[in-house]
Amino acid sequence: MSTIQVRLPDGSVREFPQGTTALQVAEAIGPRLAKAALAARIDGVVRDLTTPLEKDCDLEILTWDHPEGREVYRHTSTHVMAQAVKRLWPEAKLTVGPPLENGFYYDIDTPRPITPDDFPAIEAEMRKIIEEDLPIVREEVDREWAKRFFAERGEDYKVLLIDKIPEGEPITIYRQGEFVDLCTGPHLPRTGRIKVIKLMSVAGAYWEGDQRNKQLQRLYGTSFEKQSDLDRYLKQLEEAKKRDHRKLGPELGLFTFKEEAPGFAFWLPKGYTLYRILENWSRSLQEPRGYQEVRTPWLYSSKIYETSGHWFHFRENMFTFESESQAYAVKPMNCPGHCLLYKNEVRSYRDLPLKIAEYGPLVRYEPSGTPSGSRRARGMT
Numbered sequence: 156m157s158t159i160q161v162r163l164p165d166g167s168v169r170e171f172p173q174g175t176t177a178l179q180v181a182e183a184i185g186p187r188l189a190k191a192a193l194a195a196r197i198d199g200v201v202r203d204l205t206t207p208l209e210k211d212c213d214l215e216i217l218t219w220d221h222p223e224g225r226e227v228y229r230h231t232s233t234h235v236m237a238q239a240v241k242r243l244w245p246e247a248k249l250t251v252g253p254p255l256e257n258g259f260y261y262d263i264d265t266p267r268p269i270t271p272d273d274f275p276a277i278e279a280e281m282r283k284i285i286e287e288d289l290p291i292v293r294e295e296v297d298r299e300w301a302k303r304f305f306a307e308r309g310e311d312y313k314v315l316l317i318d319k320i321p322e323g324e325p326i327t328i329y330r331q332g333e334f335v336d337l338c339t340g341p342h343l344p345r346t347g348r349i350k351v352i353k354l355m356s357v358a359g360a361y362w363e364g365d366q367r368n369k370q371l372q373r374l375y376g377t378s379f380e381k382q383s384d385l386d387r388y389l390k391q392l393e394e395a396k397k398r399d400h401r402k403l404g405p406e407l408g409l410f411t412f413k414e415e416a417p418g419f420a421f422w423l424p425k426g427y428t429l430y431r432i433l434e435n436w437s438r439s440l441q442e443p444r445g446y447q448e449v450r451t452p453w454l455y456s457s458k459i460y461e462t463s464g465h466w467f468h469f470r471e472n473m474f475t476f477e478s479e480s481q482a483y484a485v486k487p488m489n490c491p492g493h494c495l496l497y498k499n500e501v502r503s504y505r506d507l508p509l510k511i512a513e514y515g516p517l518v519r520y521e522p523s524g525t526p527s528g529s530r531r532a533r534g535m536t
């Protein structure tokens with residue numbers, strides 16, 4: 156049997172039989188590492204621990220201490236959540252379920268809306284799946300086979316997702332027990348590897364973010380290796396709520412938000428004083444560094460956005476309207492206007508670098524319902 160050379164992060168090189176999995180390498184290094192292992196970085200790419208190593212490679216075992224390790228942990232958690240939902244509501248249809256920085260979600264088309272009253276049942280089913288310690292198996296499958304497979308299971312959204320995968324790209328599925336998901340992974344080797352889970356909230360969402368599509372249930376959860384880490388996270392959320400700018404802004408008389416202007420702040424006198432102090436502080440830093448301040452228009456005809464490409468790529472994120480049979484948009488960013496400004500005179504390379512600053516209000520379209528204070532605002536500067 157041929158052997159391969161595996162280089163570890165500390166620079167040491169170890170020999171293993173070809174086909175040894177990343178997890179087996181972790182076991183050879185030590186039981187503690189094997190126990191902590193969540194995924195592997197093989198030649199720079201994050202992969203399943205069950206990946207067989209076929210040739211010489213760089214290998215790093217990823218644990219909870221690596222963001223990529225936590226991401227894999229949360230990604231498997233969201234599969235477990237989807238599996239639990241499918242066990243409770245077999246007619247539910249799955250769409251997409253990504254990991255997030257502090258948790259995960261899955262957008263699911265359910266026969267009836269899910270409410271927090273359903274959480275204990277879903278969590279209990281998730282714990283069962285974790286206890287079953289199902290092996291998680293990756294499979295590369297044929298495109299037509301995959302479409303038939305998901306169509307037969309009533310997973311219509313998965314069929315649509317397969318159609319979006321560019322021709323020639325591999326199609327992979329992940330199995331854990333009776334549950335099969337279309338997914339690029341990577342994943343933990345077994346469901347039992349997940350320790351602490353909690354459902355957080357549920358919200359409406361639309362397939363592909365389009366309100367004309369059917370409303371889905373976006374089920375949010377989180378997972379941790381240790382109960383104490385979950386407790387700390389929940390406490391942090393509690394503290395953040397007390398300091399929520401949507402609460403503090405009106406309380407301190409700085410700014411407020413009104414239903415009539417979703418996504419835009421009303422700056423109150425005290426808040427606007429702070430606003431100007433900050434703006435002037437920013438100016439005081441820019442001026443000695445050679446910036447020249449300008450003011451450009453807020454409204455542009457669609458022509459400029461056609462030239463810049465914004466019209467084709469970001470039109471749905473802009474506020475557009477028609478006037479005198481010409482399409483217009485409120486500017487979502489300064490750059491197209493600044494390109495016109497630059498073209499305003501003949502320039503020489505000797506003028507470079509040219510430093511232009513603008514405190515221009517920008518407006519972006521966020522579907523109503525999604526603006527969330529100033530974190531997903533429509534108006535910004």
Ligand SMILES: [Zn+2]
Pocket residue numbers: 230234252336337338339340
């Ligand atoms: Zn997945």
